[in-house]
Amino acid sequence: MPLSMQIHSYESGFTMAESTCSAAPVDLFSYKMRVEGIDTSVIELFSRYYRRITEGADGFMPEKELEPVIDDHVVPYESLDSYEMLGRSFWPRAVRIVLNGGLGTTMGLTAPKSLVTAKNGRTFMDIILSEAHRTNVALCLMNSFNTHEETCRHIGSRAPADPPLMFFQHRFPKILQENLMPAYSPEDSDLEWNPAGHGDVYNSLHVSGLLDKLLHQGIRYAFISNSDNLGATLDPALLGYFAIRKLPFMMEVAERTPSDAKGGHLAMKKDGTLVLRESAQCPPADRECFQDIERYRFFNTNNIWIDLTFLKRLIERDGFIDLPMILNPKPLDPRNEASPPVFQVETAMGAAISLFEGAMAVRVPRSRFVPVKSTNDLLVLRSDRFTLSPETGLTLSQGLEGKRIDVNLDPAHYKHLDWFEERFSKGVPDLSACSSLTVRGNIYFEENVAIRGNVVISASGPEQHTVSAGAVIDSDMEL
Numbered sequence: 001m002p003l004s005m006q007i008h009s010y011e012s013g014f015t016m017a018e019s020t021c022s023a024a025p026v027d028l029f030s031y032k033m034r035v036e037g038i039d040t041s042v043i044e045l046f047s048r049y050y051r052r053i054t055e056g057a058d059g060f061m062p063e064k065e066l067e068p069v070i071d072d073h074v075v076p077y078e079s080l081d082s083y084e085m086l087g088r089s090f091w092p093r094a095v096r097i098v099l100n101g102g103l104g105t106t107m108g109l110t111a112p113k114s115l116v117t118a119k120n121g122r123t124f125m126d127i128i129l130s131e132a133h134r135t136n137v138a139l140c141l142m143n144s145f146n147t148h149e150e151t152c153r154h155i156g157s158r159a160p161a162d163p164p165l166m167f168f169q170h171r172f173p174k175i176l177q178e179n180l181m182p183a184y185s186p187e188d189s190d191l192e193w194n195p196a197g198h199g200d201v202y203n204s205l206h207v208s209g210l211l212d213k214l215l216h217q218g219i220r221y222a223f224i225s226n227s228d229n230l231g232a233t234l235d236p237a238l239l240g241y242f243a244i245r246k247l248p249f250m251m252e253v254a255e256r257t258p259s260d261a262k263g264g265h266l267a268m269k270k271d272g273t274l275v276l277r278e279s280a281q282c283p284p285a286d287r288e289c290f291q292d293i294e295r296y297r298f299f300n301t302n303n304i305w306i307d308l309t310f311l312k313r314l315i316e317r318d319g320f321i322d323l324p325m326i327l328n329p330k331p332l333d334p335r336n337e338a339s340p341p342v343f344q345v346e347t348a349m350g351a352a353i354s355l356f357e358g359a360m361a362v363r364v365p366r367s368r369f370v371p372v373k374s375t376n377d378l379l380v381l382r383s384d385r386f387t388l389s390p391e392t393g394l395t396l397s398q399g400l401e402g403k404r405i406d407v408n409l410d411p412a413h414y415k416h417l418d419w420f421e422e423r424f425s426k427g428v429p430d431l432s433a434c435s436s437l438t439v440r441g442n443i444y445f446e447e448n449v450a451i452r453g454n455v456v457i458s459a460s461g462p463e464q465h466t467v468s469a470g471a472v473i474d475s476d477m478e479l
Helices: 003-011 025-035 040-054 076-091 123-137 146-157 198-207 210-216 236-244 284-290 306-317 349-354 375-382 417-423
Strands: 074-078 096-102 118-119 136-141 166-168 171-173 191-196 220-227 249-255 264-268 272-276 298-307 328-334 336-346 360-363 385-389 393-395 406-409 430-440 443-445 450-458 463-467
Touching: 025 040, 025 284, 040 191, 040 336, 074 076, 076 236, 096 123, 096 198, 118 123, 118 375, 123 146, 123 393, 136 198, 146 328, 166 198, 166 210, 171 272, 171 336, 191 298, 191 336, 191 349, 198 306, 198 349, 198 375, 210 306, 220 236, 220 306, 236 249, 236 406, 249 349, 264 298, 264 417, 272 349, 284 463, 298 349, 298 375, 375 385, 375 417, 417 443
Parallel strands: 074 360, 096 136, 096 220, 136 166, 249 360, 406 430, 430 450, 443 463
Antiparallel strands: 171 191, 220 298, 249 298, 264 272, 328 336, 385 393
């Protein structure tokens, strides 16, 4: 049967097992991607991953292949002060690349997370644009098809003097776990695809033509970070160290704490190569070692520095950046656990550390890692624990360096952003002297509330309870 007829059969809802077609499954994926206009190099990369899956690859990095990272491979940020002035001299040759493909799904949104109000009435994107203007450094955004249009409208309404360059993150087709065939969703074809992961930034930068454009403009040093991490500013000391040492790749890492135990970590192969192991790459039998924060002390902040000339050479040699595969088992429809189980092929940006000889890691303070993954994080960001100024951007408030806070808001009442906004419509509490806050129940906070120490505030019943204006809470409270 011709391939076009096989695809028609497939798109009509028949599985390959039901049809008698003879083409290799990889050809169906290739055809599907070509129809979407995806670049041939990306199709070839996915095909390579797919062949590994059919050969039994699971993307795991077993414990027996890894060793802990030794201190000699991690440079302390505190030792880089002497590079700050040199770093400022390299600003004209630097670009900041912001990963802007995420939606605020964890907070119940279908809009770009970067357009959520972050601090002082300004969105993440507003603050990123201001930072680029303040430092006079080129800005690029990697958007997804889900975020591009709304991001463009938002930036257009701000009319920045130097609008950021933009390029698209690629998509990979989802793979049915049952038979390793292309997933099919007649009601919503978008469900048949998943983002290729933030590791796609390198290939997308190349395919879009922006890599060559930046190099032609004399820009060599790229700092890459997530849009929801406002702690990730373009630091002159880090830039100076990266440029002067002529490093091809540098990862910012931080010390793991118990709350980081389930996330990925930096490790070494037996030959001394640095690698990144994400949770989906850990075999179940090795989970205890994976979560041992004494053995694996450092996690990737997803703040990455890369020399674009080295990136260009690697792509010219291999045709694309072939990162370690992450095989994520998911339901076809993330909102419906009963939908067919699929595999999502993804890659992690930090995994490129294993591809560049001479790559380094720098241990940075936690103040450079302020991600907002939930309304718990958003509450902390909006509180007095952080200060936002035009001169310095987002900084920890004075005296809070190294002081952690743990916030747990009742998901039944605060998980979605609109629920959160309703209950903090008069402003968020002052958390500058708070170590932990747990809120249980339907509770509304009036203005000028301060929380100190370790506090649990609880209320029972469906009705809404109120924390009165001006309250100072330093012990558990039952409303």
